[in-house]
Amino acid sequence: MHYALNPRTFFYSHYFHLGLRFGAGLVGIIWLTLAVSDMHTAMSVGIGALCTALMDLPSPLRHKLNEMLASVLLCSIVTLVVSLCAPYFWLLMVVLVLLSFFASMMVVYGKKSMPLQLATLFIMTMSMEHQMAPLQALTHAGLFTLGGLAYLAYAMAISWLLRHRIKQQVLAEALFELAAYIDIKADFYDTRYNLTEQFNKLVRHQALLADRQQASRDLILRAHQNRKDAIVVQVHVCMLDLYELILSTHTDYAQLRVHLVDSPALKSLHDLAFKAARDIESVAYAVTRKLASYAQISYAPELEAIEAELAVLQARIDAGKPQHEALAVLRAQRNKVRAIIRMIGELHVASQKAYDSTPFWRDADMQPFLSQQKYELQVLLSHLRMDSPIFRFSLRVAMAIAVGLAIGTLLPYAAHNYWIILTIVIILRPSFSMTKQRRGDRIIGTVIGCVITAVILKWFDYPAVILAVLIVATVATPTFVYLRYRYTAIAVSIMILLQMHLAAGGSDNVITERLVDTFIGAAIATVFSFVLASWEYQSLPKLIQQVLAANLRYMEASFELLQGKCRNDFPYRIQRKGLMDSLAGLSAALVRMLDEPASKQRAVEDINLFIVQNYLLVAHVAALRAILRRHVTDIPAQEVNAMLAVSHRQVCHTLTAALARHGVSVTMPGSGAPAVPAHADTGSVNWSGWPVVQRRIRLLQADAEKIIVHSEAIERNVVQA
Structure with missing residues (x-):
């Protein structure tokens, strides 16, 4: 169930508040008009308010003003033109068809233009039934504009007064979706669920999560100047860091199930994930109520059960049984879960503190993180x-x-x-x-x-x-x-x-x-x-290219960060966002294609696997970051960086080759260098982190190779179509 459909959270969501704002504004404007005029005038004013209200969505104040003002002006012109043409049947028919075409062309400006297109077509439809003399048409258009401006003033005033409240609601929605994302991951530890189906479900939800996180960025990172805004910025940043840690928990779940099939550890891992989701929901629940959040969930029983199982596995190893792989996998998951629990604790703390200013990225350019919308005629x-x-x-x-x-x-x-x-x-x-x-x-x-x-x-x-x-x-x-x-x-x-x-x-x-x-x-x-x-398959080549190019840029930024060449993770965050957005776009196209006739579906399985493999590369990088941070005090930097450099060349070479298969030529520094084993020249250094780092890099390289296989299969299917 969507969080906003739950009675516990529905009345605090921005969806319900939008409905209240819409209803109060529309009914209030009509009643005020009725108090000084007749029903006909009130309906004309009310229609103007209704069309403007269709653009009343959570948005930065300046953007909201521009969008709603555009709606008032455009819809006023449309209602005047249609009203003037109404007495002339054939002229009206021609005008309606032309208006329908140009209103639909506004969709080129993206998702935010869809309500404007609907408002334009709605008022066109409502105006076509009334035949008026020219003076009556002008009067009607004037009343319509008056209603639109009245709702515009009302909506802007309410949005300004509740600007911080709206930020909290949109941030809470992103947190609720993150909790739902963890719920899906929890079922990976439950052997009753098919891993492939569960992974498909996870990737689909990732597209929704990316959309909600972007909505949160657009509202929170555009203007954050007071102490209240500082709190939501802190929570937002903690949420993104927590998301990366959650990505790092990916492992070979099939192997995990094989090694721990008779172990209570699987249930403990599932219960830990379930509790983590409820813990995040408690933060979101507090944010919607403008309250500080405090940890109330105890993870101790499950963590103790995992520690006990680790002790059992170690005892079996000491007794000569081959349990090394099971021990390594469970220990790695234990460490990642602990990191997530600590970060959830920081999420609680972030909602409690009072800040004088926003400490994160104070002097940084936020534009790469924000949705860019340009309403230029040339685009149309x-x-x-x-x-x-x-x-x-x-x-x-x-x-x-x-x-x-x-x-x-x-x-x-x-x-x-x-x-x-x-x-x-x-x-x-x-x-x-x-x-x-x-x-x-x-x-x-x-x-x-x-x-x-x-x-x-x-x-x-x-x-x-x-x-x-x-x-x-x-x-x-x-x-x-x-x-x-x-x-x-x-x-x-x-x-x-x-x-x-x-x-x-x-x-x-x-x-x-x-x-x-x-x-x-x-x-x-x-x-x-x-x-x-x-049909959706026609857009696949472009979407595949975008994912591969975004992944190549992400890998460049990732290895710069992993090797310590760049201490600031700001570029890494930008490229990670770009890759997640491109994956979300491809996932959404795949979901839409599955609703199309079977004859119009192409390479469904390969597209799904292509998305999964790109997603896994992000998970491997997140895991590497977590491992290196955990061993920061004893890491042999020179040897690790040499190994990362080799992996960097191989992965970037693989992605470049995949792009070349799709007709995009990219020259990467060192991409032509021969690949050597990632574990070369490491035996002389005694470091406990070698096994986990080497294993993760091998997985990273293997999944990068699989990307070529699936991208080639997609290309063949689409070209044949």
Whole structure:
């Protein structure tokens, strides 16, 4: 279950607070307008507020102002143009199709432009039904703009007052997702779970975790100037360090299960991971409540059980039994778990302290860690070509809306073109998988919403009841839009149908007609999801190149840090983030491809293994960092650096060769040097860390070699397609 759907955390999440802010602002603006004017004016103002509210998302204040102001201006122009064209049927049809195309082209600016595209198409749809004289159209557009500006001022004021609170909520969400990530890792120690399926699940969740961590960075690292901000910065940085330690816990789980199959140590490791997840959740829970977090979970029983098992294994070794590998693996996991427990303790402490300023990276440039968004016209123009997925999506939307308008004019009952068009707009998404999901949610949500509305109007048709249901539906609409869209579809259907009932009394067939319109719109969207479709496999070569290039840069920064050539881990953190982002993008593409028709799926298993192998390289580097930090006092630096240099050349040479297979030529310093065994010339130095370092480097090199195999297989499959 998503953390925000849990009643214990739901009312403290930014999703619920968004719904409250949305509902209070929208209802408040409409009531204030009704106090000084009539219902028609209030509805015009309310629609303006509603369209602007669609852009009211957690975001830095300056970005939020720009995004919401863009929504007000763009939607005001659209409502004026559509209102002026409404009396002229053919002109209106042409304008609607053109607006649909250009609104959909805005998707080129990324995920944050999606609400703006929806707001533009929504107001276009709502304006097409009203025929107005030019003066009335100008008045309506003016009232719309007034409502939009009113909500803009309200939202900015609330966001400024609660700016620190929003940071806490977004940070808490990242912590909750990190806890869920550990829960998945815990099941690696449970022999009831298949390792391959569990690893697939882990990699998928890593994409979600990367997205939540980026949202936290964007809010927390842009402006952190007071003592309250210093606390969330400290917790955020501790969270990222903890994440790296969690990555370092990766081991050969199949071997671990073989060696410890009859040992209670596996259950102890599972229970330690489970407790660690609950411990992190307790920090997140405290952060959402603006409280300091204190450790309340004891790991002692499990740690004592592991120590006892280590003693048993050592005794067996002393008795001449071959248990060396089991002892080494369990001891390594014990050390990593202890490091994680200590870091969780630091996470608790970070939430307790008061800081005069933010001590981390005070003079560093934070831009590489932050999402960069440029709204340049040239970006849009560069996508006006048939091989652009966004251009094809825009054509798809325009054609679907044209067909929806044509069918709406032929309906035997009073035409509701706007409901058909609205259904198409909501369902038809840039990717086939998103369209498929939205279609199911929209149909099921509309059916349930219509049934609930029918029950209310038949047995509970009282103004107080209808008003209460309207308020609940208004709050629920934005609350669940990113959690469970089906709930949003239910709330929207109830809200619109009850508003129609209050405004015009409605007809006996209004609910049935809306259901028919929804099915028609869904059918049109489904048909056009196959027209000029951009299938996910077509984007694979570019995504593979991005992952390989990011991994090569990450390896360069990693070995610079491991060999002590760079004392500042800032460049390493930047490259790690870049690699994780590129892996998350490829993982998301794979998940979407699995929702596409089987004939459009390519190299699924190889892509999955390619993602896993790249992920493992990150885990090996994290493990090496942890090992070297643990032996910092007795490490033979010269010999270890020589071994790391050899490994560096081999891994970078491997990744460079993989990039070359995909048509990208990269020259790395020393990449052409011959590889030698990573354990060469180490026997003369007596250091207890050699076995674990050598083993980890061998795994690193082996997994790097596997990347070439899977990247070549992906290339063959995609090229053949």
